[in-house]
Amino acid sequence: MVEAPDYGHEITSETYSYWMWLEAAYGRFTKDWKPLAKAWESAEAYMIPTPEDQPTAGAYTDGHPAVYAGEQDQPSGYPAQLDPNVRTGLDPLAKELKATYQTPFIYGMHWIIDVDNWYGF
Template structure:
């Protein structure tokens, strides 16, 4: 199994986090933390999806946020059949987050980023 294949056109959220950490360490030694702001700006520009990239988040069903799929011991059992009859509970914090931030959008980093649109 290959995790996070990289052919020179991708980067990871770990790399972005490391970039912020490097700038923070540089700031610790030089007293100039402006690099942290620049690194965070890069993350927000390339790693955090915009509203246009998640247009359906407003239709997210808070009272039934998922459909159950069983887990299996071996790969031959996948893809697992979805079981719509299993109760999955409610999203306990979605309403609080929407109220606090005024949006349904998720503010979270993509794991892999196509840095030069190689994959389209």
């Protein structure tokens, strides 16, 4: 498995997904699910943010889920100015997910991780 977007300083959620898929296939054929459990534990430890890493999740409202920022012509135009007067729509799943899982926090992977703090994030 090789996916090194910048020669090893970062890892992506795609890498973790592929690792889990490989371990699931291995488990299916060998009936040894320990490698999949290890991959999942690694994802939970490093890729899935804890509630402490989501301090604003409790303030999220499904009736106003975002603030609009217009698209810019050039990268130098970012970060774009936010415009709270533009209606962004509703989040139809937020209430159902919160009721089902009894938490406002998101159980989902970060897209990219700075594995050795090379970039400082």
